[in-house]
Amino acid sequence: MAAPNKRVLKEFSDCSTNPPPGCKVSLVDEANFKEWNVLIDGPANSPYAGGRFKVNFVLPDDYPFKPPVVTFKTKIYHCNVTNDATGSVCIAMLKPDAWKPASMCKQVIEAIRGLLIVPNVDDPLELEIATQYKENRVEFDKKAKEWTKKYRA
Amino acid sequence: MDERDAEIEVCQAIWPELTQGQEDPYLLNLVVDVELNDPLELLFKEPETVHGEGNVNYVSEKVKYLPPLQVAIALPSGYPETAPPQVSISTTPSWLPREKLQELEDLAFSLWKTGTSDILYCYIERIFEQPQDHFGYTSGIKIGSELRLSLLEFQASVIKAAFDASTIACTVCLERKSGAECYKLARCGHVFCKGCLHDFYTAMIQEGSVQSVTCPSPDCHILSASGGKVQPSIPPAELLDMGMEPETVQRYAYMKRKKAIDSDRSIVRCPRTWCDGSSRSKKYPPMKDIAEMRELDETTTTESTSSDEALNSKIAICDKCELTFCRRCKKTWHGDFAFCGTSEEAAADLASMEFIQQHSCECPSCGSAITKSSGCNHMVCFNCRTHFCYICGTWLEPGNPYPHFNTLGTQCYQQLWVEEDLIERKTLVRRRVPDRAPNFDAQVNAILMEQLRLEDEQ
Numbered sequence: 001m002a003a004p005n006k007r008v009l010k011e012f013s014d015c016s017t018n019p020p021p022g023c024k025v026s027l028v029d030e031a032n033f034k035e036w037n038v039l040i041d042g043p044a045n046s047p048y049a050g051g052r053f054k055v056n057f058v059l060p061d062d063y064p065f066k067p068p069v070v071t072f073k074t075k076i077y078h079c080n081v082t083n084d085a086t087g088s089v090c091i092a093m094l095k096p097d098a099w100k101p102a103s104m105c106k107q108v109i110e111a112i113r114g115l116l117i118v119p120n121v122d123d124p125l126e127l128e129i130a131t132q133y134k135e136n137r138v139e140f141d142k143k144a145k146e147w148t149k150k151y152r153a
Numbered sequence: 154m155d156e157r158d159a160e161i162e163v164c165q166a167i168w169p170e171l172t173q174g175q176e177d178p179y180l181l182n183l184v185v186d187v188e189l190n191d192p193l194e195l196l197f198k199e200p201e202t203v204h205g206e207g208n209v210n211y212v213s214e215k216v217k218y219l220p221p222l223q224v225a226i227a228l229p230s231g232y233p234e235t236a237p238p239q240v241s242i243s244t245t246p247s248w249l250p251r252e253k254l255q256e257l258e259d260l261a262f263s264l265w266k267t268g269t270s271d272i273l274y275c276y277i278e279r280i281f282e283q284p285q286d287h288f289g290y291t292s293g294i295k296i297g298s299e300l301r302l303s304l305l306e307f308q309a310s311v312i313k314a315a316f317d318a319s320t321i322a323c324t325v326c327l328e329r330k331s332g333a334e335c336y337k338l339a340r341c342g343h344v345f346c347k348g349c350l351h352d353f354y355t356a357m358i359q360e361g362s363v364q365s366v367t368c369p370s371p372d373c374h375i376l377s378a379s380g381g382k383v384q385p386s387i388p389p390a391e392l393l394d395m396g397m398e399p400e401t402v403q404r405y406a407y408m409k410r411k412k413a414i415d416s417d418r419s420i421v422r423c424p425r426t427w428c429d430g431s432s433r434s435k436k437y438p439p440m441k442d443i444a445e446m447r448e449l450d451e452t453t454t455t456e457s458t459s460s461d462e463a464l465n466s467k468i469a470i471c472d473k474c475e476l477t478f479c480r481r482c483k484k485t486w487h488g489d490f491a492f493c494g495t496s497e498e499a500a501a502d503l504a505s506m507e508f509i510q511q512h513s514c515e516c517p518s519c520g521s522a523i524t525k526s527s528g529c530n531h532m533v534c535f536n537c538r539t540h541f542c543y544i545c546g547t548w549l550e551p552g553n554p555y556p557h558f559n560t561l562g563t564q565c566y567q568q569l570w571v572e573e574d575l576i577e578r579k580t581l582v583r584r585r586v587p588d589r590a591p592n593f594d595a596q597v598n599a600i601l602m603e604q605l606r607l608e609d610e611q
Contacts, residue, residue: 010327101349
C-alpha cells in the first residue's frame with residue numbers, strides 16, 4: 001500500500017505548513033509520520049479561549065481506508081470528549097460509516113475546532129455535561145473556563 | 154511559381170492538417186472534426202414504423218461529437234483561371250445526408266464562379282464553420298436508425314479518449330494521474346485513480362464491509378424515496394469495469410445478497426446446519442452473472458415486511474438445498490394444517506381450523522376448503538372444478554350429479570336444498586380429517602390446560 005503512505009506524507013506537509021487557523025501540527029516522533037501532535041488554541045468566542053489543547057492523531061496502517069484515531073491529551077470540559085485518561089472524541093465524520101477515503105485529517109482538525117465553538121449536545125459522550133450545557137449554561141461556562149486554565153497544554 | 158502552390162502554402166500555414174497527396178500535390182485532404190458546443194439533434198427513424206409516410210416516428214438523440222468530414226479538394230491545372238476546384242466530401246459512416254454533402258461540394262464551384270481571390274482559403278474557412286452552424290439544420294437531421302448505435306459509440310469513444318488524455322488529481326492518494334489510469338463512477342460521476350479504488354474496495358470486501366463499497370467521496374449520497382440520504386452501492390459489473398478481480402467481485406455480489414436476505418424478516422434461514430441457504434423468494438432471485446449486475450437496488454433491501462408472499466404461508470423452500478420446511482417451527486414441511494410454534498400461534502391456528510371445519514366442506518379432489526354462501530348442495534370446486542356434495546363431501550358425476558340427492562335410503566336423500574345452518578353437524582361424515590401433526594391432540598390439550606391455568610390465576 002505504497003500510495004496511501006505517500007498520501008500521509010502529503011497530508012502532513014500540507015497540515016504542518018498550512019494548518020487551519022489557531023492550530024499547529026507536528027510529529028510525535030520524527031521517524032513516524034503516522035502519529036501527529038495537533039495543538040488547538042481555544043477559539044476566542046468560546047469558554048475555551050486562552051486555552052491550548054493537545055490532540056493526538058494516530059493514522060492506522062490502512063489509512064485512508066480507515067479513519068484516524070483521535071484523542072484529547074489535554075483534559076477538557078466538553079460533552080463530546082470523554083472525561084477519562086483516554087480522551088476519546090465523538091465526531092460524525094470519524095464514525096465508520098461516515099469516514100471516506102477522500103476525507104482528510106485537515107477536515108477532522110477543523111471539525112474539532114468547530115466542536116469547541118458549538119458542542120454537539122444531541123450526541124454526547126458525557127451526558128451530564130451536555131445536560132448542564134443545555135440547562136445551566138452559566139455553570140457550564142464557569143467550569144469549562146476553570147478547566148481550560150487549569151490543564152492548559 | 155504555380156499560383157496553386159502559393160495558395161496551398163498559405164492555407165497549410167493556417168491549417169496544418171491540410172495535407173497534399175503523395176502522387177498529386179494538388180490533391181488536398183482535410184479532416185474536419187465535428188465537435189459542437191451546442192449539441193445537434195439527430196432524429197433516427199424508428200424501424201418498426203410501417204404505417205404510411207405521414208406516421209413515421211423518430212427517436213431523438215442530442216450529440217456533441219460526430220464522425221469527421223473527410224474533404225478531398227482537387228485543384229486541376231488551369232485553376233484558378235479556367236478550371237474550378239473539384240471537391241468531394243464524405244463521412245464514415247455516412248450520417249450527413251447526400252444532399253447536404255452535394256451542397257457543400259457545389260459551394261466550391263460557386264465561389265470560383267464569383268471570381269473571388271483566395272478561393273481555397275475562403276472555401277476551407279466556410280467548411281470549418283459548418284459544424285458549429287449545425288450545417289444549416291434548425292430542426293434536427295433525419296437519419297436511418299441503423300446508424301444510431303455506431304454514432305453513439307463514436308461519441309462515447311471521443312469522450313473516453315479525451316478523458317484518458319486528461320490529467321486528474323485523485324483525492325484519495327492525492328496524486329496526479331492520467332485519465333487512462335482513472336475511473337469515473339457511473340452513478341455520481343466522481344473520478345478516482347483505479348489503483349485507489351481497487352485497493353479500497355478489495356480491503357472492504359475482504360473484511361466483509363460490503364456496505365462500504367460506495368463512492369470514496371465524503372458526503373456523496375443520493376436521496377432515497379423516503380427522503381433519507383443513501384450512499385449508492387457500486388454494482389458488481391462496475392467493479393469489473395474498473396479492473397477488479399472477478400473472484401473478489403463474485404464474493405462481493407454473494408455477500409451483498411446474503412446480507413440483504415439476512416436482514417429481511419420475511420426470509421428464514423435453511424434449518425439444515427450444513428446449508429447456508431434461505432427460503433426462496435421472488436425478491437431475491439438466484440444470482441446472475443456478475444458482469445450483468447449493473448444495478449443494485451438500495452430501496453427494496455430493507456423493511457419490506459408486508460405484502461410478501463412469504464408471510465401468507467408457513468411453507469418455505471431452501472434456495473440452495475431445496476429442503477421444504479416450515480418457516481415457523483423449522484421442521485420438515487408438515488402441511489398447512491398441522492400445529493406448531495408457540496402455544497399462542499397454535500391456539501390461533503386451532504381457532505381458524507375449527508372455524509374452517511364447521512363452516513366449510515373440503516373438495517374431494519384438491520382439498521380446498523369451500524364454504525357455501527347460498528344455493529343447493531351440489532357444489533363445483535372454485536379451484537379444480539370438481540363436482541361434489543356439500544353435505545358429505547362425496548365426488549359427484551359432473552354430467553349427472555343429482556341421483557346422489559334423489560336415491561331413496563341414501564344419506565343425502567332429499568337434502569339438495571338443505572341450508573348450511575340446518576345441516577346437522579353430527580351427520581356430517583366430514584370429510585377427510587386434514588393432515589394432523591402426530592402430537593396434535595397433545596398440543597390441543599396443552600393449550601386448553603394453559604388457558605385453564607390462566608383463568609385460575611385471574
